[in-house]
Amino acid sequence: MRIWTLHLFTLAVLAVLLATLPPYHATNLARILVLAVFAIGYNLAFGYTGLLSLGHALFFAAGVYGAALPITYLGLPQLPALVAGLLAGGLVAGVTGLLALRTAGVSFMIVTLMFAQAGYLTLLYFGPVTGGDEGLVLPDAAALLPGLSADVARATIAYALFSAALLSSLALVQSRLGRTLVAIRENEDRSRMLGYNTFAVKLTALVLSGLFSGAAGAAYALLFGYAGASFATIQYSILPMLWVLMGGAGTVLGPLVGTAAMFYLVDIAGSYTTATLLFVGVALVLLILFAPKGILGTIRERWLTWLP
């Protein structure tokens, strides 16, 4: 009960913030919400199932281009394109998982990294179609919800998507499947001995993770009007890992907390120095050294043991 209260309360606070913040911060918040959906997807694989992937940029980019290509070349309307991006993310994750999940641990990390790298290079190779590094410009966010201004439409879609992602991930991790994922993370051999088909469960987790990532990629492209190969670079695989580590791997609200914290850390640092990547690097090293459980993970360990 208090679990659902906490999450619904968080959503209510976000709604108030979106409606009252000045435009600059409201746009930032919309961006954070969409990226947090990406982080929620990453967290399903890494935080709950223990699959440390270095290739989630591929799923994000599948969403970006799954939405952008039909709009540009087939004239598909925006909302169906969002769904197309979501499905593209899941499909690419499924194909990747069928191969990559035959490996584990360090090999899994390298295989996913290599698939993502191959995906990025493929986007560059088909530069005339995908726009390559320069990318494709898409219609304004206002095209999503006709009749509203671009800012309002952006905030509404970002909020709706994030709410759906947060509540479905909460329902998921409390379900039977969610508990099986944690069991596999904790001890895969024992889960297998208990009769679970761990390959199928891990594949399911990766596909779900890909669906979230694809939805986030599609929404990011549509809301901010741009699709480019740069979304497939390794940086977009590292960032969700950083957000999840910062917020707390294996916590439902962690991805939101981590994304927001890191976003504003880089934003504030950016007003003093151009060396923002330095902060990403230092944050990664410090987190893994001193707080591998992240913000919410530490809070859960110390005070709120009921936190999902």
Add this chain to the structure above:
Amino acid sequence: MESAVTAATLALTAVGLSLVFGVMRVVNVAHGEFFMLGAVSAWFITTWVGGPAWASFLVALAVAPLFVAALAALADRIVLKRLDYEPEATIVATIGLMYIFQQAALSFYGPQAMPVEPPFNFRIQLPWFGYSAYKLSVILFATLVLIGVWLFLTRTKAGLVMRATQVDRETAQAFGIDVDRVYAGVFALGAGLAAIAAVLIVPIQQAHYLMGHDPLLLAFITVIVGGLGSLRGTIIAAVFIGLSDGLIAFFWSPTLAKILATLLVAMVLVFRPQGLFGAKQA
């Protein structure tokens, strides 16, 4: 000739990566940045020392790898050791180190690419065509260093200790081997080898703060194709990949060649984790 130079420097870089993986079980994502730091510090050293090109280059060749190796030993002591070399945590940490080194190079060195004078600059003219003497000496020197590494590992006490630690860490510790020192040494040696490769290549390519990406990817491909942790496999794969690199790029576009190479690595790891050339030797 170009591809032979690629093969020689690739072999050095990849053997460094392979040693670190073989002994420490650490996938060092920052390896490319040690390469980059080698090149960038070679530029700093040659600029500061001045004098004739060959003298400042020799100083760089001696000092830059030592500097990079010291930096790597420091990183090992401060970061990796505290993580207890847990494989997944160390990958995250080395990704962090990668960003830190890159950004430091950008801040202190700048975004531009800068050249280093080759120590000598004449061509060996043969009846059919000429060879750059410098490129020949790169291949020769790289081969000597590799032979040196091999002798070090097989003929000296320190090398024996390293191999013992690779085979069984706990037993080595039980026999009184200071595993922490071995790990710091191996990490420094691996980084130093990458730095030597970079100093050798920098008169041919210029030094740039993002130059670590391609060597990292190629070294990864080499180490995986050659079989994780197998030095012999790594060297064979380096020669094979270095020589075929030019060949592939000749038939297809470089991008397509890279796509095929990355997919090859993924497939090797999925279907043949011991590597293409790997018998199951250590």
